[in-house]
Amino acid sequence: MFCWKLLWGRLPTREMLHAIRLGGDDRCCLCGLFTETIEHLFYACQYSKEVWTMLGKVQLEFAKLGASVSSEWITMAWGRRSMSDDYIRALVATTYWGIWKQHNQVAFGESLDGGGMRSGET
Template sequence: MNKDVNTRPNLYKIGYSSDDRCCICEGDSETLEHLFFRCSYIGSVIGLISDWCGLIHTDINSMTGNNTTTGSRVQKQVYVLVLNAYYYQVWAQRNNATMNAILLMTARVFKLIKGDVKHHVKHKYKPVVDFRDEAWLKLLDLM
């Protein structure tokens, strides 16, 4: 899949970019692995998400329903919403840094992710919840 995505190494190969380094942290080569999981900037966003959701900071993929061993069906579905918003916002920030040389503060990116999730829970997803899930959603400020 990495061959088909316009990461900096691929853009560099076709002459669109001056180098293959991550446009966000300007450290390592911008692979999808680096961009979504290893970049220091992204690590700060993951930390904010982990603190918000009460998860260990090291692995955002632990939020996927298939990898989460505890939690209700609603919690697992909310984690999937969080992941989708995370991937969307990381890619949007990467594109903004690449095309416009603008990078939002990590707290702002986290606020956008939280807002996306809150919007989906309130207006699109509308889960049927029991009292435990309702309390959990209120704790995350999603209800």
Template sequence: MKLKHFLWRCLQNSLPVNEAIYKRIRKGSSLCNCCGEDTETIEHIFFFCPKAQVVWKIVPVSWERITELQSNIWRWWDAVMQSAKEEQGMDRIKLTVNILWQIWKAGNKMTFQSKNVDAKLIVDKAQ
């Protein structure tokens, strides 16, 4: 249930990312806490942050066919869901949701505890 709620918040663009927090209260920074290179949006955290990109390179599921959709999490997720019809599609979807969750948790560790979580550990926890 926790992962369904998390995914729903991702798709509703309601996760407390720095961009949204900054727009609301005009305090702090809108930059990504993990890389400091770009505005922290949902798409940045999960796809464009260099740390997330390392995770996606080593995870045993490939979404290379749909990388062009990563600028919009709804379109990307719709394409992911199309794989449900394929062999082992639901397993790939479950792993993908777990990867998103572990990336989110790793980002929170960096934000609140200043602890960097290794990409391999993120993948291991998701499996």
């Protein structure tokens, strides 16, 4: 269900919740700097960039790819059929899920894993 919501842009980001009057601040809860869209949360947010960089093989400039990047990644990952590609699919899906889980932990009052703090907090 998570991957479907990601692919179709149906994750309840702060931008979406703000637009339907279910949320106040629409800034990203991980960095606190920009509007929390799916694109920002998974690709442009400094936290997510660090996650993808740690993954090692994902060195793309996500911000330049535009709004369809999540569907392109999922389509690419699920369009392959070898054993090593199964590993890649699982790794990519798990990374998306990990970012979303961390987002939810921070959104509901927990700190970033490893004691990290949002930009501007002291």
